[in-house]
Amino acid sequence: MRRVEMEREMNKIVKVAVIIPCYNEQDNVLAMFSEIKNSKYDNAYFVEPIFINDCSTDNTKQILVSNNIHHLSLPVNLGIGGAVQTGFKYALRNGFDVAIQMDGDGQHPPCELEKIISPLLNNQADVVIGSRYISNEGFQSSWLRRVGINYFKWLNKKLVGVSITDSTSGYRAINHKALQVVSEYYPDEYPEPEAIVLFVLNNLKIQEVPVIMRERQGGKSSIRAYKTVYYMFKVTLGTIFLYIRLKFNGKRHTI
Amino acid sequence: MENVIPYRLQIIAIILAVIFMFFIFRLIFKGKLREEYSFIWITCTAFLLLFSIWRNGLDVIAKLLGIYYAPSLIFIGALFAIIIFLVHLSVVNSKQHKQIKDLSQEMALLKEKLESDKKKE
Structure with a gap:
């Protein structure tokens, strides 16, 4: 550990783990990989894309293996939260300074990566969320989803007093301090809005930066219309119980 | 209320409770049922056995609790x-x-x- 820190001090190279959870994303992984690899980053960054194959039933795994893409393969399907947490654990154990989550469907353009991690490196925040509703540019999602996002904005504001314009955004970066929190506990299903409460109550500073998102490049979204009601219900319950657990029970993360 | 349950039925009830208890113990011995889950089943069989032997037990307890219809x-x-x-x-x-x-x-x-x-x- 000490040697790694000394090297880092000397070279000032920031190790960035790009965590891409993918479930049945055979049409997207290769394009995502080459886009991340071919994007130009500042010399101070070492950007390493890590795909988390959440036990896909299509050819995602074969594509990852045959193209020699760095990936972790889960033996059972854990859902997006469990998959992302695997990446967080990996980043923490392998000495990464920053972990950035990016959806596997191509909605999150890698060229915005530096914009998202720079507040972390300037110590302005511990968690940075890329929001499409600050400058309102690019793909804006369906109206139903926007209703949900406004609801979560209200819920988070009521509970922990922070106003996040795009709480369902999965394009977010976290620093080492936040990595320790999320590898302890991270919600399984639809983790994004719930995680905001987790961050705030663990005294992590959240900042939002405007990003331009695209429409998904192929495949299907994990949130489909008939699941919306379940989604809202589950996230509301999860958020409230997480709030109660952290607020009144100290930092006990059991189930 | 003396002979609510005929003797023949009582004997059958006792035999069934004993068989059930034997079955539960066998599962524990064979390692197919963990002790922590077997606890509730042992308690259940104990109750079964208790009420098949103590015939008026149900009525007595129901009366104590003020339940009109014992079953x-x-x-x-x-x-x-x-x-x-x-x-x-x-x-x-x-x-x-x-x-x-x-x-x-x-x-x-x-x-x-x-x-x-x-x-x-």
Whole structure:
């Protein structure tokens, strides 16, 4: 550990783990990989894309293996939260300074990566969320989803007093301090809005930066219309119980 | 209210309770039922046995509790026991869910480490 820190001090190279959870994303992984690899980053960054194959039933795994893409393969399907947490654990154990989550469907353009991690490196925040509703540019999602996002904005504001314009955004970066929190506990299903409460109550500073998102490049979204009601219900319950657990029970993360 | 249950039925009830108890113990001996889950079943069989031997027990307790129709005590008791046991199972289930999640994550991380070590050699 000490040697790694000394090297880092000397070279000032920031190790960035790009965590891409993918479930049945055979049409997207290769394009995502080459886009991340071919994007130009500042010399101070070492950007390493890590795909988390959440036990896909299509050819995602074969594509990852045959193209020699760095990936972790889960033996059972854990859902997006469990998959992302695997990446967080990996980043923490392998000495990464920053972990950035990016959806596997191509909605999150890698060229915005530096914009998202720079507040972390300037110590302005511990968690940075890329929001499409600050400058309102690019793909804006369906109206139903926007209703949900406004609801979560209200819920988070009521509970922990922070106003996040795009709480369902999965394009977010976290620093080492936040990595320790999320590898302890991270919600399984639809983790994004719930995680905001987790961050705030663990005294992590959240900042939002405007990003331009695209429409998904192929495949299907994990949130489909008939699941919306379940989604809202589950996230509301999860958020409230997480709030109660952290607020009144100290930092006990059991189930 | 003396002969609510005929003797023949009482004998059958006792035999069934004993068979059930034997069955539960056999499962424990064979290691097919963990002790912590067997506790509730042993208690159940004990109650079965108790009430098949103590014939007026149900009436006595029902009267004590002010229940007019004694058999409804069985329904209340059984329903209550079932609900508690179901909640217990959900708790066990949630715990196992977390354990499976942790195990799969460790497995994915170890597999990756193995692969990357192989590549380095």
